[in-house]
Amino acid sequence: xxxxxxTVIPAPIDKVWAKLRDFHDMSWASGVIESCDAGNKLPGTQxxxxxxxxxxxxxxxxxxxxxxxxxxxxxDDGPEAVSSDNVSGYVxxxxxxxxxxxxxxxxxxxSSWEDSGGGVAEFCDPIYKALLDALKKHFS
Amino acid sequence: xxxxxxTVIPAPIDKVWAKLRDFHDMSWASGVIESCDAGNKLPGTQxxxxxxxxxxxxxxxxxxxxxxxxxxxxxDDGPEAVSSDNVSGYVxxxxxxxxxxxxxxxxxxxSSWEDSGGGVAEFCDPIYKALLDALKKHFS
Amino acid sequence: xxxxxxTVIPAPIDKVWAKLRDFHDMSWASGVIESCDAGNKLPGTQxxxxxxxxxxxxxxxxxxxxxxxxxxxxxDDGPEAVSSDNVSGYVxxxxxxxxxxxxxxxxxxxSSWEDSGGGVAEFCDPIYKALLDALKKHFS
Amino acid sequence: xxxxxxTVIPAPIDKVWAKLRDFHDMSWASGVIESCDAGNKLPGTQxxxxxxxxxxxxxxxxxxxxxxxxxxxxxDDGPEAVSSDNVSGYVxxxxxxxxxxxxxxxxxxxSSWEDSGGGVAEFCDPIYKALLDALKKHFS
Numbered sequence: 047x048x049x050x051x052x053t054v055i056p057a058p059i060d061k062v063w064a065k066l067r068d069f070h071d072m073s074w075a076s077g078v079i080e081s082c083d084a085g086n087k088l089p090g091t092q093x094x095x096x097x098x099x100x101x102x103x104x105x106x107x108x109x110x111x112x113x114x115x116x117x118x119x120x121x122d123d124g125p126e127a128v129s130s131d132n133v134s135g136y137v138x139x140x141x142x143x144x145x146x147x148x149x150x151x152x153x154x155x156x157s158s159w160e161d162s163g164g165g166v167a168e169f170c171d172p173i174y175k176a177l178l179d180a181l182k183k184h185f186s
Numbered sequence: 187x188x189x190x191x192x193t194v195i196p197a198p199i200d201k202v203w204a205k206l207r208d209f210h211d212m213s214w215a216s217g218v219i220e221s222c223d224a225g226n227k228l229p230g231t232q233x234x235x236x237x238x239x240x241x242x243x244x245x246x247x248x249x250x251x252x253x254x255x256x257x258x259x260x261x262d263d264g265p266e267a268v269s270s271d272n273v274s275g276y277v278x279x280x281x282x283x284x285x286x287x288x289x290x291x292x293x294x295x296x297s298s299w300e301d302s303g304g305g306v307a308e309f310c311d312p313i314y315k316a317l318l319d320a321l322k323k324h325f326s
Numbered sequence: 327x328x329x330x331x332x333t334v335i336p337a338p339i340d341k342v343w344a345k346l347r348d349f350h351d352m353s354w355a356s357g358v359i360e361s362c363d364a365g366n367k368l369p370g371t372q373x374x375x376x377x378x379x380x381x382x383x384x385x386x387x388x389x390x391x392x393x394x395x396x397x398x399x400x401x402d403d404g405p406e407a408v409s410s411d412n413v414s415g416y417v418x419x420x421x422x423x424x425x426x427x428x429x430x431x432x433x434x435x436x437s438s439w440e441d442s443g444g445g446v447a448e449f450c451d452p453i454y455k456a457l458l459d460a461l462k463k464h465f466s
Numbered sequence: 467x468x469x470x471x472x473t474v475i476p477a478p479i480d481k482v483w484a485k486l487r488d489f490h491d492m493s494w495a496s497g498v499i500e501s502c503d504a505g506n507k508l509p510g511t512q513x514x515x516x517x518x519x520x521x522x523x524x525x526x527x528x529x530x531x532x533x534x535x536x537x538x539x540x541x542d543d544g545p546e547a548v549s550s551d552n553v554s555g556y557v558x559x560x561x562x563x564x565x566x567x568x569x570x571x572x573x574x575x576x577s578s579w580e581d582s583g584g585g586v587a588e589f590c591d592p593i594y595k596a597l598l599d600a601l602k603k604h605f606s
Contacts, residue, residue, distance in 0.1 A: 050284070050286065051286050051287070052283060052284060052285050052286045052287070052292070053285060053286070053287045053288075054194055054285055054288075054290075054292070143192060143292065143294060144190070144192060145192050145193060145194055145292070146190065146191050146192045146193070147191070147192070147193045147315070147318060147319075148193075148194075150194075152192070152194070152283065152285070152292045154283060175287070178287060179287075
């Protein structure tokens with residue numbers, strides 16, 4: 047079970063990655079993420095950092111890779127289909143790649159989960175689409 | 187030591203991957219690859235298949251992945267900087283990803299090698315750029 | 327949802343990989359796999375090759391990688407928990423790594439699936455354990 | 467150009483990973499690493515953390531992955547063959563996997579580099595062997 051969403055951002059990869067690599071910076075996601083609060087004292091590039099998005103999504107940074115430009119996190123609890131009652135083992139991943147023939151950036155946002163009571167992809171896919179749209183707008 | 191080239195193709199991923207997955211089909215590369223001859227009797231989706239491009243590049247299929255859409259091959263011998271006298275352990279890789287917000291395809295063509303007498307990236311990068319341009323033209 | 331089983335085989339990696347890379351050769355799995363019939367005419371190193379194990383498990387080769395020594399396949403239909411009625415998107419993967427300080431081989435057999443009516447890991451894990459035991463016995 | 471060294475550690479993966487994931491903790495490497503000094507103020511699980519080993523090897527944490535249990539770092543400068551005069555783009559990676567049939571841990575220590583004046587593998591391989599031996603001793 048998984049989600050797969052991707053887009054091309056009209057900005058060089060270094061600028062896009064600089065924004066995406068900090069788990070505590072959701073400033074690029076205006077209109078989608080209204081609040082991003084720290085859930086512990088770890089900075090946003092330290093593995094184990096926790097954040098709470100929109101007072102609802104509780105997430106933990108699992109992996110950060112400055113070489114391959116990957117960030118991976120768990121959703122530990124959240125609203126509706128991503129509540130801990132409905133889903134287990136939810137992991138999201140963002141990876142970016144340079145589009146070399148146009149100085150642009152390919153952004154891939156995927157997620158998967160171990161088990162669920164259903165409805166997870168239907169709930170999450172529109173959120174990822176909105177996030178990628180916001181990222182595109184931020185860099186346009 | 188490595189090459190990294192990428193582009194976005196205005197065609198759905200299934201069509202692009204159907205072309206790229208067959209090691210013996212370089213029909214999409216017109217203007218760059220003039221001839222593609224089989225180097226052994228294995229079909230182009232069998233690991234170990236060999237091909238000779240432009241009577242000069244001798245290549246072997248190392249890996250094919252229909253799930254993640256990856257093809258990987260070695261250059262065993264070739265002209266100038268990719269001759270077996272100058273370079274060892276040369277491996278090229280093509281991977282494609284769907285761009286979901288536009289029904290397009292991100293194509294990533296990378297290569298690396300173990301050791302060389304120099305000049306490999308300078309020789310290969312323009313070829314990969316020409317190949318990606320030809321692929322784009324083929325699907326436009 | 328996934329299975330994860332692994333072992334160390336007291337044999338050099340080239341011998342182990344030579345056995346595992348051929349999708350139509352289950353001769354090493356005696357006592358577990360009684361029959362391995364081809365499901366189409368493709369050889370066991372050609373992507374798309376099909377096999378039927380024990381007249382019950384219908385599988386397709388998805389990926390073969392002679393460089394990183396990975397084979398990946400789908401279970402398209404099978405008995406009980408892996409029937410196409412109960413599970414969808416079932417993919418198994420075998421990867422081997424050299425244990426350099428002892429000329430041995432680490433074998434990793436994992437699987438995952440998109441959706442199921444349950445019971446898949448409980449059904450599959452003992453099979454993978456039996457397969458890894460058979461492989462160990464074969465090379466001991 | 468690359469190094470590849472691996473071993474099996476007679477300890478469960480959680481204990482081994484807990485030691486290896488902290489970039490500032492080389493306490494397990496006694497006899498090989500005499501000193502491990504912080505090169506900046508970042509903790510050992512924050513990407514970008516710097517360390518100096520044996521007053522000689524200057525390294526930066528590039529990636530940490532608590533899900534797949536990978537740590538990756540660069541050697542920015544060091545003695546002899548890994549001096550910045552002789553090698554560029556040097557990256558080391560440690561990954562651990564559970565050996566499920568014996569509650570042990572497979573440890574894979576690899577490295578690669580972009581370019582060099584030679585002698586890098588010859589210099590580094592014995593160090594990795596010594597490190598893996600020390601790790602084994604630590605957990606025996």
